[in-house]
Amino acid sequence: MVESRNYNVAGLGFSIEGETDVLELLTNYNPFRVEQPIEPMLFRLVLGEVEQDSTMEHVFTDTSDDDMPRIEVYHVEQDWQIQIAMFKSSPICATMRVSADFSQVRLQADPNAIKFAIDNAAMLIYAFSAADKGVLEMHASVTVKDGKGFLFLGRSGTGKSTHSRLWLETFKDAWLLNDDNPVVRLLPNNEVRVYGSPWSGKTPCYINREVPVGGIVKLTQAPANAIHALPLPEAYAYMLASSSGLKILPSMMDALYNTIASVIQIIPVQGLECLPDKEAALLCESTVNNK
Amino acid sequence: MKIKQGFKLRPLGNEFILVGEGLEQINFNRMITMNETAAYLWQRVMDGQDFDAQQLANYLTEEYEVTPEQALTDSQATIDSWLKAEIIM
Numbered sequence: 322m323v324e325s326r327n328y329n330v331a332g333l334g335f336s337i338e339g340e341t342d343v344l345e346l347l348t349n350y351n352p353f354r355v356e357q358p359i360e361p362m363l364f365r366l367v368l369g370e371v372e373q374d375s376t377m378e379h380v381f382t383d384t385s386d387d388d389m390p391r392i393e394v395y396h397v398e399q400d401w402q403i404q405i406a407m408f409k410s411s412p413i414c415a416t417m418r419v420s421a422d423f424s425q426v427r428l429q430a431d432p433n434a435i436k437f438a439i440d441n442a443a444m445l446i447y448a449f450s451a452a453d454k455g456v457l458e459m460h461a462s463v464t465v466k467d468g469k470g471f472l473f474l475g476r477s478g479t480g481k482s483t484h485s486r487l488w489l490e491t492f493k494d495a496w497l498l499n500d501d502n503p504v505v506r507l508l509p510n511n512e513v514r515v516y517g518s519p520w521s522g523k524t525p526c527y528i529n530r531e532v533p534v535g536g537i538v539k540l541t542q543a544p545a546n547a548i549h550a551l552p553l554p555e556a557y558a559y560m561l562a563s564s565s566g567l568k569i570l571p572s573m574m575d576a577l578y579n580t581i582a583s584v585i586q587i588i589p590v591q592g593l594e595c596l597p598d599k600e601a602a603l604l605c606e607s608t609v610n611n612k
Numbered sequence: 613m614k615i616k617q618g619f620k621l622r623p624l625g626n627e628f629i630l631v632g633e634g635l636e637q638i639n640f641n642r643m644i645t646m647n648e649t650a651a652y653l654w655q656r657v658m659d660g661q662d663f664d665a666q667q668l669a670n671y672l673t674e675e676y677e678v679t680p681e682q683a684l685t686d687s688q689a690t691i692d693s694w695l696k697a698e699i700i701m
Contacts, residue, residue, distance in 0.1 A: 553625045554645050574633050
């Protein structure tokens with residue numbers, strides 16, 4: 322049986338349509354499921370066949386890290402065709418045809434990679450279609466303390482998750498909102514809020530809650546703990562590198578720039594050079610958590 | 613001299629940053645900060661026109677109260693730093 326399910330992530334809607342037994346695999350989306358479609362509706366993702374088109378024109382390849390998926394982006398007529406591979410050098414396992422405005426998505430995936438394909442397709446298209454709404458889909462770990470969310474950024478392997486874990490061990494009232502892909506929104510009143518999402522990397526942490534952002538911290542491994550506020554250009558560079566988007570598209574870069582430039586002037590970004598120890602968590606919390 | 617394609621000048625706080633955006637500069641992983649004067653000069657030449665230090669000096673004297681000699685010295689320094697940053701050719 323084919324059905325369509327509606328979701329609400331960070332106050333923005335999308336739907337996924339496919340066979341019920343496939344949709345049943347998407348347990349990470351359950352906390353975000355809603356009966357009726359909500360406005361604004363970002364996109365509708367339909368599972369089905371995608372034809373290979375001979376007029377496809379390759380635009381670019383996105384390979385950030387060896388252990389991250391590889392994305393191939395093509396133009397087909399007015400649409401996008403996006404192919405996904407699990408790793409940098411593995412074969413393509415999913416193809417999607419996406420309308421120019423990212424609102425309509427058709428996704429075809431290898432049967433053994435269907436969950437991987439839906440998660441990655443939904444994450445990408447969520448970021449692309451929400452960018453012009455003051456939304457940043459970030460690569461970060463988020464821990465909540467005193468009702469505020471603290472975002473830890475850094476390249477893969479720098480210890481974002483480890484630093485969150487150190488906060489959870491050090492502060493008994495702290496809790497993990499998301500470990501890999503939270504959504505940050507700049508609201509019209511200049512409030513910056515962070516939201517849980519159905520995407521959280523290797524940590525199953527799919528929490529449908531939102532809190533104001535208390536701090537943003539860029540982590541670097543170092544032989545000693547130290548923290549300092551980053552100059553705006555550095556803060557901008559790290560925030561942009563940590564935000565998903567189709568960065569070859571001028572209109573999307575304009576949107577990301579508008580959001581990030583505002584966010585980093587509302588919430589100063591701190592640079593934390595740290596060891597993976599409790600003292601790092603104490604130093605970081607005492608600096609960023611202005612009670 | 614000519615600017616390389618694929619850069620975008622963006623205001624940030626009291627400064628400007630020049631970022632590699634677009635396919636031509638997709639692997640440009642640095643960010644150039646510019647003060648208001650450098651940003652003004654970049655905007656004058658970002659249409660891709662050919663320019664030299666004398667041309668930039670003329671742009672400077674049009675906009676700022678500066679002697680032609682000082683403008684030429686500043687323009688040469690600007691070109692040197694832009695060459696070093698690999699944002700012009």
